[in-house]
Amino acid sequence: MRTAIVTDSTAYITAEERARLNIHMIPLSVNISGQLFAEEVDITASEFYDKVRGAKEFPKTTQPPIGEFVALFDELAKDYDEIISIHLSSGISGTYQGAVQAGEMVEGINVYAFDSEISCAVQGFYVLRAAEMAKEGHSAKDILAALADMQQFIRAYFIVDDLAHLQRGGRLSSAAALIGGLLQVKPVLHFVDKVIVPFEKIRTRKKALKRAEQLLAEDAKKYAAMDAVVIHGNCPAEAQEWLEQLAATYPNVNFKLSYFGPVIGTHLGEGSMGLGWTKK
Numbered sequence: 001m002r003t004a005i006v007t008d009s010t011a012y013i014t015a016e017e018r019a020r021l022n023i024h025m026i027p028l029s030v031n032i033s034g035q036l037f038a039e040e041v042d043i044t045a046s047e048f049y050d051k052v053r054g055a056k057e058f059p060k061t062t063q064p065p066i067g068e069f070v071a072l073f074d075e076l077a078k079d080y081d082e083i084i085s086i087h088l089s090s091g092i093s094g095t096y097q098g099a100v101q102a103g104e105m106v107e108g109i110n111v112y113a114f115d116s117e118i119s120c121a122v123q124g125f126y127v128l129r130a131a132e133m134a135k136e137g138h139s140a141k142d143i144l145a146a147l148a149d150m151q152q153f154i155r156a157y158f159i160v161d162d163l164a165h166l167q168r169g170g171r172l173s174s175a176a177a178l179i180g181g182l183l184q185v186k187p188v189l190h191f192v193d194k195v196i197v198p199f200e201k202i203r204t205r206k207k208a209l210k211r212a213e214q215l216l217a218e219d220a221k222k223y224a225a226m227d228a229v230v231i232h233g234n235c236p237a238e239a240q241e242w243l244e245q246l247a248a249t250y251p252n253v254n255f256k257l258s259y260f261g262p263v264i265g266t267h268l269g270e271g272s273m274g275l276g277w278t279k280k
Helices: 015-021 045-053 066-076 095-105 120-135 140-150 164-168 174-183 205-222 236-249 262-268
Strands: 003-008 023-026 029-032 035-038 060-062 082-087 110-115 155-159 188-192 195-200 226-232 253-259 273-279
Touching: 003 066, 003 120, 015 023, 015 120, 023 066, 029 045, 029 262, 045 262, 060 262, 066 082, 066 095, 082 095, 082 120, 082 140, 095 110, 110 140, 120 140, 120 226, 120 253, 120 273, 155 205, 188 205, 205 226, 205 236, 205 273, 226 236, 236 253, 236 273
Parallel strands: 003 023, 003 082, 082 110, 226 253
Antiparallel strands: 029 035, 029 060, 155 188, 155 273, 188 195, 226 273
């Protein structure tokens, strides 16, 4: 059985990784002052942050049209026996549901949509695992079982500079955003039941980053080896410095650097930081 792996742009998997592992990507889009850009195709992360700094309107994000899914799935049906389509949390986007609907419209191939219940490079952990297994010849059934097993070990926490982005975009409740603004806190956020909620309210950015590291340390003691990612919203130097400090402290963890691209960056804002990991 030949299994195709599809994901969306919010996994922020590099073009090189996509080519090496034969991963097919459907982009979400961001609307900046009336102009629509497909992320990872029409606009880079750094270009996005430059553009929105001078924009008068808050950018808006758009999920892929179902027709794009159908066209891709139809094309893949020519060469593959089955498709696994892995997407950002259904609690913050309709992209996963779009993949489900498109899969029902395509004939001649079985499509299995997988809700990562998370986003960004942590979503990418699922995609990379699936692609590696597909390359080794595993069936969709085996790959989906492995992804379900991964879910119990996936962790991700992030810190935003300004909760207003999440509030305006409807990805965080007004009450949570208001409390954060009044107290001037830097909350550590995470996904629970597919949506973004505060994990802890912490006074300073430095302490919030340290708290995320403490949570990583708890798992680093449990497992012999882990994959982890430091994610940044257009602050690469700070993120690289943090990554190097973490890598020196936790030798059993394989760290990489990633970023919040245009779609997720719209909701988190510039200066955001994230830390995610999974057991190897």
